Amino acid sequence: MDASTAGPNGIAISLSDVTKRFPGVLANDRVSLTFRHGEIHALLGENGAGKSTLISIIAGMQQPDEGTIAVGGATVRLSSPRDALKLGIGTVYQHVLLIPSLTILENLMLGSPWWRRCDPESVLPRFRELSKLLSVQLDPDALVGRLSLGEQQQVEIMRALWHGERALILDEPTSMLTPDGVKELSAVVRRLRDHGVAVIFITHKLREAYELADHISVLRLGHVVGELPKERLGKMTEKQVIDEVITMMFGRNDLSKGAEAALVGTALDHDGLKPVDRSGSPALALHDVSTTGQFGECALNHVSFDVWPGEIFGVAGVDGNGQKHLAEVLSGQRPVSGGTVMLNQKDVTRMGVPARRAHGVRYITDERLDEGTAGTHSVSVNLVLKETGKPPFWRNGITRWGVIHGHARTQIEAYDVRTPSEHTPIAKLSGGNIQKVLLARELSPDAKLVIFNKPTYGLDIQSTKLARDRIRRGAGADNAVVIVISTELDELMETCHRIAVMDRGELRGIVDNRKGAETEIGLLMTGARVPAHA
């Protein structure tokens, strides 16, 4: 199925008065939208605006309570993802849903009926066709687990388009990618548009929407609150578009500069940081630290650096280049195979998590639900996870539930965690709120070393702004060392004094965060070596 079977006026999918209710929530309220062939349609909105529900309706995951969906001019009932795929509507989700131990071709064959033999020859032509359409070069027999995230996403796009090229839904597709990956994706998406595919693109980042989209729709609290069609969008400048969209998203345009910068992704205001006094000895010193990694992990290779009290130290680099090991070595979760870690002149190399925590080490992991919290346990339990057995929450090993729940209520209030109650299983909370629980658990004025791993990954705009502000203020601690590991350069430029670049487990160099630092960092990322600034 391709653009030739388009409905009237090039309309690929049209929703009219689609309403979806959940207990206590009106997720979509009489949403009417039209997605056209050959158009990139950006859907913008805060978390909870109803974007996810809307795309899951189009993808056939959920059925609307009211309203109709027309595909190619005919009203249809999408009762399963299979129905949607058959109509040529494919979805690429934020997280990769491929099987890493299978090859690309095997992954693409997974959807075929069970009685059919797995015959690579029968699917190769379609694979080649799509490779040509996407203009990507992938080895069909490569294991998916060995591909970069960007390549895995290309495979996902192929799978989404496997049964037809009517529409492609991309759910925050850039959140996992490197700057180069984003560029590649943009090129692929434009090619698909030119081929006549209706692309539906969900994002938090206004700038991305402006650069890519032909049509912008903004959702708020389940309503469509505004649209910028192609004709108008073409005549507007970036500034006008951003102003207009912000007004739609928040119903006002008096957002703080910081929030707007976070929205647009251009924050480069690093003047407000407290200066660092480097006359004394460093508070954190890594000397020649190496680790051993399991298959597929990137281990550290002779990493050395010093950080002074009160300094915010960024670690840039493409995901999967040893950042996780670095964070785990610093937090005490992972033993080193060589080298030393000194914290305030004390050798902490052999200390485990509890001992380091007692020395003021705090680690906010990027895997909030899989690692940072125990999903089936309550918010209360998760807030004291790293204190099990310690007073005041435990006395002689006996749990004092009253104290724990009381503590949770105070923290929920202080960190503005939106949860039905402190007894709610934490997995039921949104990403931003889980992050707040982690922050509430980890941050305290007596912290000495705070490690943030991808602190704003998957967060909405307001939460991102809050998180970055908190880092800029030294993570709420007095003169602590703050390590920020992030794949988003903007974020590091906005929050850090110095930025180190990691590549294949090695520290390529350290750059002072000043005007023009991006170029230096970019150079380091591509493999050039610059002597480390001390």
Next chain:
Amino acid sequence: MRDVVKDGKAMEAQKAMETLSRVLRILLPVVLALVVGGLILLAFGKDPLTYYGYVLRRGLLSDTGLQASITRMAPLLLIAAGLIVAFRSGLWNLGVDGQFLLAAVFVAALAPILARHLPSTLVFLICFLIAIVVSASWSFIPAYLKARHGINEIISSLMMSFLGVSLANVLIKIPFNDPATTVPQTETLDVADRLARLGDTTVHWGIILAVVAVIAVHYVMEHTALGLRLQLVGSNPRTAKHAGLDLRLLTIIAFAASAGLAGLGGAVDVLGVQGTIRADWNPAYGIMVIPLVFLARYNGYAVIGFVFFFAVLMIGGESAARRLAVPHYFVLVLVALLMLFLAVTEFLEQNLRQRKAG
């Protein structure tokens, strides 16, 4: 953020509905299992009402039957306590039968010898200790393999169980054999040296120990730091590691506690009821208790209820086997049906909930 706004009344109503559905979730499978079990009996030409009536009379309503049922609960409850520890720690200790039997055999062999020299309280204490040490050490291999190398404990503990049962037989036939008897068995413990009866019933005080153990396990899991740590290891090992818990040590502790309790069950059964163990005796209580622990959703108090229900079925079923010629294995058919319907109701309920959520 989806703010869930509800007025108090709706909340109350919802709470009532939840309690109702929780009760239904347990009662419905029980009723369905009895009905379908009845149909099977009918198919074999037995009157289900007579059978159930007989089981009920002999297992619950008669004085001796009730006492026998309660007595039978003691080993079952101790095994259940052990299983709760393991399951809530995310460890599938399926080796309880081997652990139970090995501990029982050691106790059966040593108790008569000890009883000749020591006061009975001391004999019991030493026997309990031996039972715990023997069964806990038998669990060490699967525990260590799991903790150190991540080897699936379902397989390893089950294999160790078969080995344990065989070893128990070897012990009875060779070193622990009582030469005074014709069939290979251990020396019999005098009735006077066994666990004391409660009042003028036939129930021995092992049942009190068992009930206390189940409640204590429930309390430890819910209300202590150790319990929370074990739960964390069970629900999310990566989170446990992140929080700085010693996964290996906790795995070995959980396994040892689980096996130790099962072994205690063996000691209680020998000291309270059996007095001796014949070769090839293996009641395989563990395999029967596992479904009950699932039914109770690892809740200690619910386990006591289910174990009582099952003990009544067992005792009644054993009488019925003699009187009505329905093999006592039919009780296992009922438990299997119970499990099946439990799974079905759970599946339907989840489906319903999902449909409600959209």
